[in-house]
Amino acid sequence: MWGIWKRHYFKNNTGIASFLPGFVMTVCLSLRVGMKCRRSNLDSGQAVLELAVFGAFLIMLLGILINYGLRYDSQQEAMQQGFRKALFSAFSSLAAGSEGVPISTAHVVVNDKYIPDPSNASAFGSIIPASSSASAIASYRLDEEADTDAEEDHLIITFNNNPAKTFSYLSDDIKNAEQPGKPGGLQSDYTEIATENTAMVKNENSSSIDTTDNATFSNTIQRQITYDSGGGIATQTVNSTVSQSVNQQWQTSW
Amino acid sequence: MRINKTRGQVSLEIGFALFCILLILYGTWNVFLWVNRRIIVRQARYDLSRTSAGKITSAEVQVSVADLPRLDIFAKP
Numbered sequence: 001m002w003g004i005w006k007r008h009y010f011k012n013n014t015g016i017a018s019f020l021p022g023f024v025m026t027v028c029l030s031l032r033v034g035m036k037c038r039r040s041n042l043d044s045g046q047a048v049l050e051l052a053v054f055g056a057f058l059i060m061l062l063g064i065l066i067n068y069g070l071r072y073d074s075q076q077e078a079m080q081q082g083f084r085k086a087l088f089s090a091f092s093s094l095a096a097g098s099e100g101v102p103i104s105t106a107h108v109v110v111n112d113k114y115i116p117d118p119s120n121a122s123a124f125g126s127i128i129p130a131s132s133s134a135s136a137i138a139s140y141r142l143d144e145e146a147d148t149d150a151e152e153d154h155l156i157i158t159f160n161n162n163p164a165k166t167f168s169y170l171s172d173d174i175k176n177a178e179q180p181g182k183p184g185g186l187q188s189d190y191t192e193i194a195t196e197n198t199a200m201v202k203n204e205n206s207s208s209i210d211t212t213d214n215a216t217f218s219n220t221i222q223r224q225i226t227y228d229s230g231g232g233i234a235t236q237t238v239n240s241t242v243s244q245s246v247n248q249q250w251q252t253s254w
Numbered sequence: 255m256r257i258n259k260t261r262g263q264v265s266l267e268i269g270f271a272l273f274c275i276l277l278i279l280y281g282t283w284n285v286f287l288w289v290n291r292r293i294i295v296r297q298a299r300y301d302l303s304r305t306s307a308g309k310i311t312s313a314e315v316q317v318s319v320a321d322l323p324r325l326d327i328f329a330k331p
Contacts, residue, residue, distance in 0.1 A: 069289035
């Protein structure tokens, strides 16, 4: 633009009267072109910034959708497995010779699944448990009571569809947790009471200072055990206490 | 000249970004279809095997996960 004006001015040599308007116009046009170029760069930067911001939101949204879909998929699998396992346990107990006594089986399935977490993109994959519980009753004589262990209600918990991680409980075990010869029942709640006492005594006499340090630590686990007392279900409070006492004495002579 | 160069760069960037966005959308759409197919096929097989699972003498009947649809993003529809 500057070259065009310079060639035009020196070629025609029309004096200062035509110099100023042409010069001003040239400068303005140059500035305009420069501003236009800078504006284009600004627009490009703005577009990149918008793409970065909304792209991040878009990718996070897609991650959440995939996460939800995979969770739903795992949950459906766990629910189907749980009910089929409960059904099989109930029918297999019936087939084992329970003479039609009610076999109520509750089966809990817990499957740990690796599902990507959109809130932690750098993680290898977060483990999300998909769990379900189902119960089934197989019987044609619902008024009978259980005579043997096999006829009792079962609670079975399976982790990751692994037979080695399958735990089975009978209702009798759960109720009679304190009964000799029976395994411990499910302990859902307990109270822990921990105390710590330290006492330091110093006796000063004419020859020395005798120091005695007594430290006592005690921890009590308090549980509510529900058991069958013969005349009905009773609840008993059981305290399990662990204590330790340390006594140290030393003498500091003058 | 500078204007045309900037415009070309912007067009190139837009073209590249659009390609990436469309690729992400295509992949997500295929993942969505894959999850849907798995859920539907598993439910159908679960319903079909209900009778055999309810028999007293039969073994434990579970829906096999091995033959469910696999994720293949660039598979032919």
